[in-house]
Ligand SMILES: O=C(O)CCC(=O)C(=O)O
């Protein structure tokens with residue numbers, strides 16, 4: 001093409017197409033119609049669910065308020081814009097140096113925290129998640145995994161606060177964590193199939209703008225490397241994908257409202273949480289799911 005022609009060549013007027021991920025968007029009262037939902041995500045016949053109103057606005061407000069009433073020392077600071085409650089496994093992994101004693105303490109502490117949760121936060125979070133997942137669990141038992149040597153439990157979920165200004169979760173997928181946190185996953189692997197783990201979370205309080213869950217049209221099977229800067233991925237053939245380029249990498253964005261639950265193939269699909277804008281933090285509660293080796297149980301943990 002000559003320079004002149006190139007200069008006058010019109011850019012296509014259409015916006016970049018969005019990734020065609022297949023999400024079931026329903027109200028919580030319709031879950032009974034999707035009994036094999038988890039199996040369908042596992043087989044990738046669907047990619048996930050966006051379920052409206054799994055918790056009421058009053059319930060999620062109670063959880064957010066109780067989080068904010070928690071002494072700041074107990075809220076685990078990951079960096080200036082990301083806080084966890086209780087402690088995230090990533091922190092545990094980096095601090096435990098494989099000590100079984102420290103691990104046991106962590107799982108016992110988790111058991112105490114979740115025993116107190118319904119009273120302290122005013123909502124039976126674990127009960128509701130069990131009931132909700134049971135509806136789409138295809139007959140699987142829904143359980144929280146037991147801790148090391150059967151002592152204590154995993155955290156079934158963590159509350160996450162992402163603050164405006166800098167807050168985001170950079171591009172990742174669940175499978176990426178397995179090598180990064182060997183202590184935590186090494187133990188979980190004894191009972192669970194961690195490969196292709198799934199994600200779940202409930203929106204407690206959305207930010208004024210930003211904070212959407214973005215799913216890139218890029219999957220772990222072919223792309224397992226995040227280059228420095230965290231906005232470029234590299235596939236097995238050495239091709240790179242610039243996530244900032246919406247024409248090169250198509251995507252789907254999801255913006256759940258208060259009380260809505262998202263569950264999806266987060267082990268495989270590269271995703272991020274967009275920058276939080278405005279004056280409000282973004283609060284969510286959730287974690288991950290994996291199937292037991294005999295596939296009779298669905299575990300949830302964080
Ligand atoms: O928004 C959240 O709290 C977590 C989003 C995420 O990365 C996931 O669910 O895997």
Ligand SMILES: [Fe+2]
Nearest residue numbers: 172174199266
């Ligand atoms: Fe994630």
